[in-house]
Amino acid sequence: MKKILFKITGVVVMFGMLLTSCTKDFEEINTNPNNIPDVLPQQLLAPALVSTMRYNQIRNRNFNNELMQVTVDMSDADGKVFRYDYRSTWSDYLYNGWYSELANFRDIYNVASEELNYNKSYIGISLVCQSWIYSMLTDTYGDIPYRQALQGRDSAVYEPQFDKQEDIYFDIFSKLEQANSLLASNTGINGNSDPVYHGDIAKWRKFSNSLYLRLLLRISGKAAVTDTCVKKIQEILETKTGTYPIISSNEEAAFLEWNGGGPYTSPLMTIREQDYRSPAICSFFIDHLATWDDPRIDIPTYGTSNINRWCIAPSSGAYVGVPSGYVTGETPTKRSYFYSTSSARTLMNDPYTGIIMNYAEILFIKAEAAVKGWIGGNAEDYYKDGIINSIKYWLPDYDLTADEYIIKADLQWNESGSLDDKMEQIHLQKYYALFLVDMQQWFEYRRTGHPALPKGQGLRNDGVMPARMTYPVYIQSTNPTNYKAAVAEQGPDNISTQVWWQKP
Template sequence: MKTYFKIITVLMLALATLSSCKHGFVELNTDPNGTPNALPQQLLAPALVNTVSTNMLRNRNFNNELMQVTVDPGDGEGKVFRYDIKRTWADYTWNNWYTQLTNFKDIYNVASQPLTYSKTYMGISLICQSWVYAMLTDTYGDVPYSQSNMGKEGNFTPIFDQQKDIYLDIFKKLETADTLLIGAGNVSASSDPVYNGNAAKWRQFGNSLYLRLLMRLSGKAEISATCIAKIKEIVDTNPGAYPIMNSNADAAILRWTGVGALTSPFIGGVREQDFRAVGITEFFINNLSRWADPRLTPGNRFSIATYQGSFVGVPSGYSPGQILAIKSYFLSTTSATTLMNEPLMGNIMNYSELQFILAEAAAKGWIAGDARTYYNNGTLSGITLWVPAFNTPIETYLAAADISWSNTATLDQKMELIHAQKYYSMFGTDFEQWFEYRRTGHPVLPKGAGLVNNGIMPARLYYPVYVQSSNPDNYKAAVASQGADEISTQVWWQKP
């Protein structure tokens, strides 16, 4: 029995402590896509599909509960909408993200070899690695980075790099990716379910992702000036060297076609009755109703059921013991387009989010652009992504909704305007709503009496429990450096 345990432990660590025995261990550690003989064009699509699928499933049952999109009613333990986070929540994203990092790294390694050399696949790999590592460190804090995914090299106990060092190296990866993709040729369309092999669009996404991550660190005192200067360089002083998204057509979205592997993870992964068993919150639905937002119109693509003829939400964070009836909910039929098979739910980063990043930068005086224009563009593109036929002038829509930009508003009021709209532009997108709320405190969410964790939004997820036994020395070093392995411990960029 002791021998068996040692074997399992070694195998788990082979992919940077990827999985516990009861979470698909054999499948994770014999990943058919990550073989040494696979080519980049064989690895990219499965890695993208599996990463986005992981993000969608956890967005639905974790991010949406924390960020008052939905409420999974009940009085049992582990109700995320009350900030009651079980330690087992940590495993799923940790395991799957690190698994796909093996594939993304293999793409780079194979594409850098003489016989299979491809600057395009190398650049795409670095962008995808940056995207996944950013999600890991924003979720957990200090994580294995410089030594992760090195089981083939015999390193089964990777160190946990500090978040600052991870971010600085991510920035280097994105700079390298931008350089590699200058004039790079397109690759096989069938290998790339996001951009159909278009190298220029990958370059635009990489630099837009760069802006997202620079903004995330912009409030950290020791690095703020550097981040702000880089944002200005990308947007103002050297935009030709850093092309970014120009429209919804440039959005990084893995669009589900319903054919083969490009079938939404909600199909088969979530039962229809479970999909509609969570209520939409008052916060989420009341804003859309008050604004007369076209995404809420019956028959449009948010696919929300009415309750007694109206859109009615339920409160989040309510106290245990209350009887709560679900009212409006997301429709779940697969016989028509609902969120269960909606192509746009494979969102990685869209043009609307980018416009709100620029609106914030302009409102703070970091770039020369007009904050009102960026805000208006962000709101309009957020709507037209889902409702292409929307043709009301955006100023007319904003005035009727009483959410027009005002240059005389306070900075905090401007941030609330921007981030309320950004919240909806990031609908369905991994943990981005949660990350941005932790960074900014916007949009302001109502707090119910049933919240635990002192009513404070969780700042991170726990490390997987099995990491404590499989990599104890480096786990302890990480905790000593970062702080207690608790959801209340802030990650580096959250601290002043």
């Protein structure tokens, strides 16, 4: 068995020397390995998953939600994300955090590959989680250290090269193929070590292939790889469904339940209540929901099963938002906001906010693939099923059928519409299905241009949605040669430079 690893700083992360950084308060499977001579996969998995979700949810709240017009952090100060104006200091948090957890998932792979600890499922889960994090990294920054990342300890590679996004994606696909094969063996693991699926390996396999589907769709717009992506999408969804099982219900959704026990406390609970409710709800986000009379924004009836709603405070009996990108000096009045209270259930302490991937996303992927003629089936059916399952993730007892809700909300499918019209219908609903899911709303908007977001007159960056985060500033001094090579290959290190899959 492998000797225990030690914590180091975020800067060293980028040198590839980052070692294990486990959460201290876990019991048994969460025992701090710094205090024992050996480490096991079951001791690393839960802390790595919890920490990754903490990074995801914090930046979902204060970055993704601001860019994607869920909230408006109302201020005339410079550096406000909702105005497409953010400083390079925003970059460090995710870059350092995600690489830190990649080191932990890599360690799970290494330990589970040793003869004494050999376990195909832990190896497969490690590959899935590495693929998940690397996909978020490259979709956020573009070209990143990949093949030489985290090699400082083992190979003394302190200045890793940056890999091209195209190469990263296809190596991720290779990892997910390996994971699918490994997880097919259904080798048992310690269920207490797994806060996502509690040891259900079949569900991990379904998430692996669902992630594969998400990423295939993301790069499918690149002409050079479209045929390859479409062929694999067809295999997963039609011709080889037995080989590539995917998430097929809300019960199989990948999420980390914040049950409030020990380390399983939502990261949103670390935010002060007054800070949590400080941003206004954006008018784009709330206006649609109010028009549809959507049950997800009803005020919860506490003590009943209908508590997993979105907890938006109305103003004088109405839901009223603030337009994003408003001109400096206008100072609109904040009325509706995500409310917080320590005495009742809100999204701050809701157990189901730790979403990695849900069933509704799969259905909207199918709807898009059907609209584009890549698969059979009825795009309208996938669209309707996506809407109702998006609602039922939060409200499993919701009593309207898909058809009843769609008629009530006037969301009927426009079969005679253009491809762009249908993409707008699909992606407006997918936008709500991706609520709270790391940065997926932003990634999908950059890929498709949908849903159509209003453009306020106060936007910076020429009113163009930022295409990426810049690299952390310290990379310029700690890895200057490879940083310069990456910029020469990808383009200027600014928020307007498109990543590979965005470029024509």
